[in-house]
Amino acid sequence: MDLKTHTSGAATVVTLTGKLDTVTAPAFEKRIGEVIGSGAVRLVLDLSGIEYISCAGLRGLLVMSKLLKEKQGKACLVGVEGSVRSVFEMSGLLTFFRVEEMVEVAVASVGEGPENPGRR
Amino acid sequence: MIHVEKLRKSFGSLEVLKGITVEIRKGEVVSIIGPSGCGKSTFLRCLNLLEQPTAGTIRIDGVDVLDRRADVARLRQRMNMVFQSFNLFAHLLVVENLTLGPVRLKGMDPLQAREKAIGLLRLVGLAEKADSLPDELSGGQKQRVAIARCLAMEPDVILFDEPTSALDPTMVREVLSVIRRLAKEGMTMVIVTHEMDFARDVSSRVLYFDQGVIHEEGTPDQIFDHPRRDRTRAFIHRIRSLTRRFESPDFDLYALNAEVEAFCEKQILPRPVRDHVLLLIEESLHLCRPFLAAGGLEMTLSHSEATDRTELVWTAPGVRLNPLDGEDLEDTLSLNLVRNLCASVDHEWVDGVNRLKLVLKAGSER
Numbered sequence: 001m002d003l004k005t006h007t008s009g010a011a012t013v014v015t016l017t018g019k020l021d022t023v024t025a026p027a028f029e030k031r032i033g034e035v036i037g038s039g040a041v042r043l044v045l046d047l048s049g050i051e052y053i054s055c056a057g058l059r060g061l062l063v064m065s066k067l068l069k070e071k072q073g074k075a076c077l078v079g080v081e082g083s084v085r086s087v088f089e090m091s092g093l094l095t096f097f098r099v100e101e102m103v104e105v106a107v108a109s110v111g112e113g114p115e116n117p118g119r120r
Numbered sequence: 121m122i123h124v125e126k127l128r129k130s131f132g133s134l135e136v137l138k139g140i141t142v143e144i145r146k147g148e149v150v151s152i153i154g155p156s157g158c159g160k161s162t163f164l165r166c167l168n169l170l171e172q173p174t175a176g177t178i179r180i181d182g183v184d185v186l187d188r189r190a191d192v193a194r195l196r197q198r199m200n201m202v203f204q205s206f207n208l209f210a211h212l213l214v215v216e217n218l219t220l221g222p223v224r225l226k227g228m229d230p231l232q233a234r235e236k237a238i239g240l241l242r243l244v245g246l247a248e249k250a251d252s253l254p255d256e257l258s259g260g261q262k263q264r265v266a267i268a269r270c271l272a273m274e275p276d277v278i279l280f281d282e283p284t285s286a287l288d289p290t291m292v293r294e295v296l297s298v299i300r301r302l303a304k305e306g307m308t309m310v311i312v313t314h315e316m317d318f319a320r321d322v323s324s325r326v327l328y329f330d331q332g333v334i335h336e337e338g339t340p341d342q343i344f345d346h347p348r349r350d351r352t353r354a355f356i357h358r359i360r361s362l363t364r365r366f367e368s369p370d371f372d373l374y375a376l377n378a379e380v381e382a383f384c385e386k387q388i389l390p391r392p393v394r395d396h397v398l399l400l401i402e403e404s405l406h407l408c409r410p411f412l413a414a415g416g417l418e419m420t421l422s423h424s425e426a427t428d429r430t431e432l433v434w435t436a437p438g439v440r441l442n443p444l445d446g447e448d449l450e451d452t453l454s455l456n457l458v459r460n461l462c463a464s465v466d467h468e469w470v471d472g473v474n475r476l477k478l479v480l481k482a483g484s485e486r
Contacts (some may be wrong), residue, residue: 022402023373052395054402055453083395090460091453 002049003031005040010111012040013103017049020057028060033067041073042110044103048079053087061097074098076106121146121308122167122199122277127176129162136162138332139176144277144310149303151319152312153343154329155355160312163329164279167310168199197225200275204282206262208254214241214265215250218272226273233272240268244298260291264298271302278302280311284318296322316356320344328352354422357429360387361422366405369412373402380421387423393430396480397421400432400461403454404478407443411436411474430480435473442467443476 001024002017014035020028035043045061047053061077068075076098080088088094100106122144129137136159144150152160165171167178169185169192178185185195208217218237222228228236241247244264246257254262263283270278280299284292296318303309303322313319319326319340326343328336328351336343336352347353354361362383364376377398384394401419411417417436423429434443444455444465459465464479 021373022406052398054399055406055457056402058453059450083392087399087457091456093453 001028003028005035008044008103008107011042011044011107013044013046013107015046015049017051019052020050020060021052021054022056025056025060028057029063032060032064036064036067036071036073041068041071043068043073043075044106044110045075045077046079046103047077047084048081050079050084053084055087055091058087058091058093061093065097074110076100076110078103078106121181123177123179124167125177125179127163127166127178128174129159129166129171130174135174136332137166137173140334142327142334142337144308146276146308147306148324149307149309149311149322150325150327151323151340152310152327152329153314153316153319153355154335158329159332160329161281164201164281164310164312167279168196168201170201193225197221197273198275199277199279200270200273201279201281202263202266202270202283204285206254206259206266206286208262208265208269210254212254213250214246214252214254214257217254217265218269221269221273237268237272240271241265243271243301244268245294258291259287260294263287263291263295267295267298267302277308277310280309280313282312282314284313284315316344328355330355357427358425359422360425361420363418363420365416365418366412367416369409371412376401383421384423387425389423389430393480396461397430397432400458400478400480403457403461404432404434404443404476406454407446407451407458408434408436408476410441410443411438414438428482432478432480434476434478437473440469441474 001020004015006013012035014032018024065075078100080099098109100109124140124142127137127140128135140163152163154160162171166173173186180195180198184190209220212220215234215237218240219230219233222233222236223230238247238250241250244267246261246264246268249257249261254265257265283299284295287295292315296315299309299311300322311319323340326338326340327334328343330351336347336349343352344356347356353359362379364379380398380401381394384397389397408417415438417434420433422431444458444467458478461480462478463481466477468475
C-alpha cells in the first residue's frame, strides 16, 4: 500500500494504491493519523488505485473517520469501483461514507460548509 | 463366476495391487474407475494372466487359474480382452483379424468363421469394411473391429482396458454404443474406464480403485451420487484441495495468498472468484482468531471441477465455539462480508473439534 497526498483547494487529496488489508491497514492508520494530526481535516480519499481491500482496510477507514470527527473534519471517497465497491456493499459500509465519482466534486463537497465528518 | 481373493501384484519393490477381493457374477457389467496409477489396468491384466499375480487366488467357475496345470490359452478364450490401443494385426484384412483366432485356436472351418465374422462386423456397424486393412480405418472403427474380434472367440467375459482413451472425442460415442449394446444383451464385462457418464449408465456395479485397493464399491447411484468415502467423493467430483495449518496469529498472509492464488490459477478460477476466495480466507481467519490464540487451526480450501463448487473449511480442536456467533462490533464487517460471500455457512462441533464450513456463492448467485 502506498499513500500520497496533495492539496486541492481547501481539501487534501489522499491517493492510495496497492492492497489495503490485514497486513497494510496498520500502516495506513498510522499514516492517515499523521496526515490528520498535521491539520489536514478535509480529506478526499482516492481509492481508484486500490486493487484489493478487506475489512481490515475498511476498519482503517473507520478509524480515519473517527479521528476526523474528533477534529470536526470531513472526508469523501472517490474511485470506489469494481471489487472495492462490492466489498463496501457487502460489508454494509457503502452508505456510511460520502462517495463521489469525480475528485473535483469530492474536493468541492469537503471544501464547503463547516467542518465535520462526511456522512450521507 | 469370477472369484478373486487377496490378489497382490508387485513390480520390483513397487506393490501395485495390495489385496483385491471381489466377485464378478454372470451377466454383470462391472466398471473400474480410479486415478491413474491406482492399479486398475494391472488388475485386469492379472485377471487373464497377462501379468502373473504375486499372491492371491483367481477362480473362474471354481477353477483356480493360477494353478500351474491351468490351461491359460483356454482361459484367455473365455475371458477375452479389448485393449486401449486396439492391437489389430495391421497386415491382415479386417475380416482376417476376426477369423484368425476361431480358425487357429478353435479349429473352426474358415468359411464358417468368415460368415460369423461378417455377422459380428455387422453387429458393430462395419460389415462393409470387412476387406479393408486396419490402417484404412479410423480409431473408433479399429476399436469396434477389436470388439468384434473379441466376440468372435465367444468369450464368457470381456475385459475392456480403457477402450476409448486412445480415441478422438468424436469417436468415443460409436465405441461406447457398441459396448452398451453388449451390456443390454447380457454379456459379462469388466470395464476399466475414465468415462464417468458411461460407467454410471452402463454398469451394474462400480469399483473405485485407489492406492492398489478397492476403496469403495457399489451401484452407480451409490458411487456417483452418494459416495461414502472422502477419496471417492474427491475423485468423482474432481475435487482439488489445499490444506494449511496455522499455529499462531503471526502467520504470513502474503505467503498464504500466493499459495491460494496459485491454487486458484491451477483450477482456472476467474479473477473475481479468486478475489472472493482471498477475501473469504482473510475475513474468516480474522473471525477465527480465538482459535489461533488457543493452539491453532487448519484450513482446507477445495474446488470441485465437476460442480464448480468452492468450499473453505476451518477445523480447530477445543471447546465448542462458533466464531460467527461473536457479538464483537469489530467483527460485524467481517461477518457481513462472510455471509454475503457465502451460499451457506455451517458450524458443527464433533468429537471436540469445531468445524466451520463456508461454501462460496456460485457465479450466478453473486
